[in-house]
Amino acid sequence: MASVFYHSILVKSEDIDNMNHVNNVVYLRYAQEVAEAHWFAKGTEEIRKRFLWVVLRHEIDYLTPAALGHEIQGKTWVDDPEGPKIVRNVELFNVTLNKVSARIKTTWCLLDANSLRPKRIEGEMIDFFK
Template sequence: MSTIFDLKIQVQPEHIDVLGHVNNVVYVQWMQDVAAAHIETLGLGLAQYLEFKHAMVAVEHHVQYRKAALESDDVILRTWLDDINALYSFRQYAFYRPKDQSVLFIANTKWACIEIATGRPKRMSPSFTQAYQPISNNLNPMDFSVSYEQISSV
Protein backbone atom coordinates (compact mmCIF):
# COMPACT_ATOMS: atom_id res chain seq x y z
CA MET A 1 0.00 0.00 0.00
CA SER A 2 1.31 3.43 -0.90
CA THR A 3 1.07 6.47 1.31
CA ILE A 4 0.51 10.18 1.05
CA PHE A 5 3.55 12.00 -0.29
CA ASP A 6 4.54 15.65 0.30
CA LEU A 7 7.07 17.74 -1.58
CA LYS A 8 7.81 21.18 -0.13
CA ILE A 9 8.71 23.92 -2.58
CA GLN A 10 9.11 27.68 -2.63
CA VAL A 11 7.56 29.68 -5.48
CA GLN A 12 10.33 31.13 -7.66
CA PRO A 13 10.27 34.22 -9.91
CA GLU A 14 10.12 32.02 -13.03
CA HIS A 15 6.82 30.52 -11.81
CA ILE A 16 5.11 33.93 -11.90
CA ASP A 17 3.12 35.15 -14.91
CA VAL A 18 2.18 38.67 -16.07
CA LEU A 19 -0.71 38.74 -13.57
CA GLY A 20 1.74 38.41 -10.66
CA HIS A 21 0.83 34.89 -9.54
CA VAL A 22 1.88 31.33 -10.36
CA ASN A 23 1.00 30.51 -13.95
CA ASN A 24 -1.60 27.77 -14.46
CA VAL A 25 0.84 25.68 -16.49
CA VAL A 26 3.26 25.63 -13.55
CA TYR A 27 0.67 23.84 -11.41
CA VAL A 28 0.48 21.07 -14.02
CA GLN A 29 4.28 20.84 -14.01
CA TRP A 30 4.18 20.56 -10.22
CA MET A 31 1.67 17.71 -10.57
CA GLN A 32 4.21 15.89 -12.74
CA ASP A 33 7.08 16.73 -10.37
CA VAL A 34 5.37 15.47 -7.22
CA ALA A 35 4.02 12.34 -8.98
CA ALA A 36 7.53 11.51 -10.29
CA ALA A 37 9.07 12.04 -6.84
CA HIS A 38 6.37 9.84 -5.29
CA ILE A 39 6.87 6.93 -7.69
CA GLU A 40 10.62 7.05 -7.06
CA THR A 41 9.93 6.45 -3.36
CA LEU A 42 7.63 3.57 -4.34
CA GLY A 43 10.52 1.97 -6.24
CA LEU A 44 9.04 2.49 -9.71
CA GLY A 45 10.86 5.42 -11.28
CA LEU A 46 12.11 5.92 -14.82
CA ALA A 47 14.83 3.26 -14.51
CA GLN A 48 12.24 0.62 -13.61
CA TYR A 49 9.92 1.78 -16.40
CA LEU A 50 12.71 1.22 -18.92
CA GLU A 51 13.63 -2.13 -17.36
CA PHE A 52 10.02 -3.38 -17.44
CA LYS A 53 9.42 -1.84 -20.90
CA HIS A 54 6.16 -0.27 -19.80
CA ALA A 55 5.27 3.00 -18.13
CA MET A 56 2.44 5.08 -16.78
CA VAL A 57 1.36 8.09 -18.84
CA ALA A 58 -1.19 10.77 -18.03
CA VAL A 59 -4.37 10.48 -20.08
CA GLU A 60 -6.73 12.81 -18.24
CA HIS A 61 -6.41 15.68 -15.76
CA HIS A 62 -9.10 17.48 -13.79
CA VAL A 63 -7.87 20.62 -12.05
CA GLN A 64 -9.37 23.25 -9.79
CA TYR A 65 -7.50 26.46 -9.03
CA ARG A 66 -8.71 27.80 -5.67
CA LYS A 67 -6.29 30.57 -4.64
CA ALA A 68 -3.27 32.21 -6.21
CA ALA A 69 0.24 31.30 -5.13
CA LEU A 70 2.69 34.19 -5.08
CA GLU A 71 6.44 34.59 -5.35
CA SER A 72 8.34 33.29 -2.29
CA ASP A 73 5.31 31.39 -0.96
CA ASP A 74 6.16 28.07 0.64
CA VAL A 75 3.84 25.42 -0.79
CA ILE A 76 3.29 21.77 0.07
CA LEU A 77 2.62 19.66 -3.02
CA ARG A 78 0.69 16.63 -1.78
CA THR A 79 -0.24 13.55 -3.79
CA TRP A 80 -1.70 10.10 -3.18
CA LEU A 81 -3.14 7.19 -5.11
CA ASP A 82 -6.82 6.51 -4.66
CA ASP A 83 -7.75 3.73 -7.12
CA ILE A 84 -6.25 1.17 -9.49
CA ASN A 85 -7.30 -1.41 -12.03
CA ALA A 86 -5.44 -3.51 -14.61
CA LEU A 87 -4.75 -0.57 -16.96
CA TYR A 88 -5.21 2.61 -14.95
CA SER A 89 -4.14 4.22 -11.71
CA PHE A 90 -5.81 7.30 -10.30
CA ARG A 91 -3.81 9.97 -8.48
CA GLN A 92 -5.06 12.91 -6.41
CA TYR A 93 -3.27 16.18 -5.63
CA ALA A 94 -3.73 19.01 -3.15
CA PHE A 95 -1.37 22.00 -3.01
CA TYR A 96 -1.37 23.84 0.31
CA ARG A 97 0.09 27.10 1.61
CA PRO A 98 0.86 26.74 5.34
CA LYS A 99 1.20 30.47 6.16
CA ASP A 100 -2.54 31.05 5.75
CA GLN A 101 -3.68 27.40 5.85
CA SER A 102 -5.05 27.64 2.30
CA VAL A 103 -5.63 24.85 -0.19
CA LEU A 104 -4.51 26.51 -3.42
CA PHE A 105 -5.21 23.78 -5.91
CA ILE A 106 -6.77 20.33 -6.14
CA ALA A 107 -6.59 17.92 -9.04
CA ASN A 108 -6.68 14.33 -10.14
CA THR A 109 -5.07 12.41 -12.96
CA LYS A 110 -5.96 9.17 -14.67
CA TRP A 111 -2.72 7.38 -15.60
CA ALA A 112 -2.63 4.57 -18.18
CA CYS A 113 -0.10 1.80 -18.44
CA ILE A 114 1.48 1.57 -21.89
CA GLU A 115 4.11 -0.52 -23.61
CA ILE A 116 6.98 1.91 -24.22
CA ALA A 117 7.97 0.55 -27.65
CA THR A 118 4.48 0.81 -29.16
CA GLY A 119 2.62 3.30 -26.98
CA ARG A 120 -0.24 0.82 -26.78
CA PRO A 121 -2.16 0.04 -23.59
CA LYS A 122 -0.69 -2.78 -21.51
CA ARG A 123 -1.81 -4.49 -18.34
CA MET A 124 0.28 -3.42 -15.39
CA SER A 125 2.87 -5.90 -14.18
CA PRO A 126 2.58 -7.18 -10.59
CA SER A 127 5.40 -4.77 -9.65
CA PHE A 128 3.21 -1.86 -10.72
CA THR A 129 -0.04 -3.08 -9.17
CA GLN A 130 1.70 -3.76 -5.85
CA ALA A 131 3.36 -0.32 -5.72
CA TYR A 132 0.39 1.71 -6.94
CA GLN A 133 -2.07 0.66 -4.27
CA PRO A 134 -4.49 3.28 -2.96
CA ILE A 135 -3.90 4.83 0.44
CA SER A 136 -5.65 3.43 3.49
CA ASN A 137 -9.18 4.67 4.15
CA ASN A 138 -7.93 5.63 7.63
CA LEU A 139 -5.80 8.45 6.20
CA ASN A 140 -7.19 11.92 5.55
CA PRO A 141 -5.06 13.46 2.79
CA MET A 142 -6.65 16.89 3.36
CA ASP A 143 -5.38 17.03 6.95
CA PHE A 144 -2.29 19.20 6.53
CA SER A 145 -1.50 19.11 10.24
CA VAL A 146 0.14 15.78 9.40
CA SER A 147 3.35 15.97 7.35
CA TYR A 148 4.30 13.28 4.86
CA GLU A 149 7.43 15.01 3.63
CA GLN A 150 10.05 12.59 2.34
CA ILE A 151 12.35 14.89 0.37
CA SER A 152 13.03 18.62 0.41
CA SER A 153 12.62 21.39 -2.12
CA VAL A 154 12.83 20.94 -5.86
Protein backbone atom coordinates in the same frame (compact mmCIF):
# COMPACT_ATOMS: atom_id res chain seq x y z
CA MET B 1 -5.59 1.54 -1.48
CA ALA B 2 -2.67 3.94 -1.56
CA SER B 3 -0.30 5.57 0.82
CA VAL B 4 0.23 9.32 0.70
CA PHE B 5 3.47 10.80 -0.64
CA TYR B 6 4.66 14.36 0.07
CA HIS B 7 6.93 16.63 -1.95
CA SER B 8 7.88 20.26 -1.22
CA ILE B 9 7.97 23.00 -3.86
CA LEU B 10 9.14 26.61 -3.55
CA VAL B 11 7.44 29.11 -5.88
CA LYS B 12 10.08 30.70 -8.15
CA SER B 13 10.01 33.87 -10.23
CA GLU B 14 9.53 31.91 -13.48
CA ASP B 15 6.29 30.47 -12.05
CA ILE B 16 4.67 33.90 -11.73
CA ASP B 17 2.41 35.44 -14.38
CA ASN B 18 1.42 39.03 -15.15
CA MET B 19 -1.18 38.93 -12.36
CA ASN B 20 1.69 38.39 -9.90
CA HIS B 21 0.69 34.88 -8.84
CA VAL B 22 1.47 31.33 -9.98
CA ASN B 23 0.27 30.83 -13.55
CA ASN B 24 -2.47 28.20 -13.91
CA VAL B 25 -0.35 26.07 -16.27
CA VAL B 26 2.39 25.94 -13.62
CA TYR B 27 0.05 24.10 -11.24
CA LEU B 28 0.02 21.24 -13.76
CA ARG B 29 3.81 21.32 -13.80
CA TYR B 30 3.76 21.13 -10.00
CA ALA B 31 1.41 18.12 -10.18
CA GLN B 32 3.80 16.47 -12.64
CA GLU B 33 6.74 17.25 -10.37
CA VAL B 34 4.99 15.65 -7.39
CA ALA B 35 4.09 12.56 -9.46
CA GLU B 36 7.65 12.20 -10.77
CA ALA B 37 9.12 12.63 -7.28
CA HIS B 38 6.85 9.83 -6.07
CA TRP B 39 7.81 7.58 -9.01
CA PHE B 40 11.54 8.13 -8.44
CA ALA B 41 11.31 7.85 -4.64
CA LYS B 42 9.43 4.54 -4.64
CA GLY B 43 10.23 2.94 -7.99
CA THR B 44 13.40 0.99 -8.59
CA GLU B 45 15.52 1.60 -11.67
CA GLU B 46 14.35 -1.80 -12.94
CA ILE B 47 10.67 -0.90 -12.67
CA ARG B 48 11.26 2.51 -14.29
CA LYS B 49 12.93 0.77 -17.25
CA ARG B 50 9.99 -1.61 -17.73
CA PHE B 51 7.11 0.83 -17.46
CA LEU B 52 6.14 4.31 -18.66
CA TRP B 53 3.18 6.55 -17.89
CA VAL B 54 1.16 8.81 -20.17
CA VAL B 55 -1.47 11.34 -19.18
CA LEU B 56 -4.99 10.84 -20.50
CA ARG B 57 -6.81 13.60 -18.62
CA HIS B 58 -6.30 16.46 -16.15
CA GLU B 59 -8.91 18.04 -13.90
CA ILE B 60 -7.87 21.00 -11.78
CA ASP B 61 -9.58 23.16 -9.20
CA TYR B 62 -7.81 26.44 -8.44
CA LEU B 63 -8.57 27.48 -4.88
CA THR B 64 -6.08 29.99 -3.47
CA PRO B 65 -3.44 31.82 -5.53
CA ALA B 66 0.20 31.21 -4.62
CA ALA B 67 2.85 33.90 -4.99
CA LEU B 68 6.61 34.25 -5.26
CA GLY B 69 8.44 32.61 -2.36
CA HIS B 70 5.44 30.66 -1.09
CA GLU B 71 6.14 27.13 0.10
CA ILE B 72 3.88 24.49 -1.44
CA GLN B 73 3.50 21.04 0.08
CA GLY B 74 2.47 18.60 -2.64
CA LYS B 75 0.53 15.59 -1.46
CA THR B 76 -0.35 12.70 -3.77
CA TRP B 77 -2.17 9.39 -3.63
CA VAL B 78 -3.91 7.18 -6.17
CA ASP B 79 -7.35 5.64 -6.50
CA ASP B 80 -7.82 1.95 -7.28
CA PRO B 81 -6.67 1.13 -10.82
CA GLU B 82 -8.99 0.17 -13.65
CA GLY B 83 -7.09 -1.98 -16.13
CA PRO B 84 -4.15 0.13 -17.33
CA LYS B 85 -5.60 3.39 -15.92
CA ILE B 86 -5.19 5.00 -12.53
CA VAL B 87 -6.29 8.34 -11.14
CA ARG B 88 -3.60 10.24 -9.27
CA ASN B 89 -4.81 12.87 -6.84
CA VAL B 90 -2.57 15.82 -6.03
CA GLU B 91 -3.27 18.46 -3.44
CA LEU B 92 -1.03 21.53 -3.48
CA PHE B 93 -1.14 22.96 0.03
CA ASN B 94 0.19 26.49 0.40
CA VAL B 95 2.14 26.31 3.67
CA THR B 96 2.78 30.06 3.63
CA LEU B 97 -0.95 30.89 3.60
CA ASN B 98 -2.11 27.71 5.39
CA LYS B 99 -4.61 27.08 2.57
CA VAL B 100 -4.99 24.66 -0.33
CA SER B 101 -3.92 26.32 -3.59
CA ALA B 102 -5.12 23.63 -5.98
CA ARG B 103 -6.47 20.11 -6.28
CA ILE B 104 -5.64 18.09 -9.37
CA LYS B 105 -6.89 14.71 -10.60
CA THR B 106 -4.90 13.18 -13.42
CA THR B 107 -5.81 9.98 -15.21
CA TRP B 108 -2.65 8.11 -16.16
CA CYS B 109 -2.19 5.06 -18.37
CA LEU B 110 0.55 2.53 -17.69
CA LEU B 111 2.56 1.47 -20.75
CA ASP B 112 4.96 -1.37 -21.34
CA ALA B 113 8.22 0.47 -22.09
CA ASN B 114 9.19 -1.91 -24.92
CA SER B 115 5.94 -2.19 -26.83
CA LEU B 116 4.47 1.18 -25.78
CA ARG B 117 1.15 -0.61 -25.38
CA PRO B 118 -1.14 -0.21 -22.36
CA LYS B 119 -0.33 -2.60 -19.52
CA ARG B 120 -2.82 -3.70 -16.88
CA ILE B 121 -1.88 -2.38 -13.44
CA GLU B 122 -1.35 -5.44 -11.26
CA GLY B 123 1.14 -7.25 -9.06
CA GLU B 124 4.26 -5.19 -8.47
CA MET B 125 2.61 -2.00 -9.69
CA ILE B 126 -0.20 -2.42 -7.15
CA ASP B 127 2.48 -2.93 -4.47
CA PHE B 128 4.23 0.25 -5.66
CA PHE B 129 1.28 2.40 -4.62
CA LYS B 130 0.69 0.81 -1.19
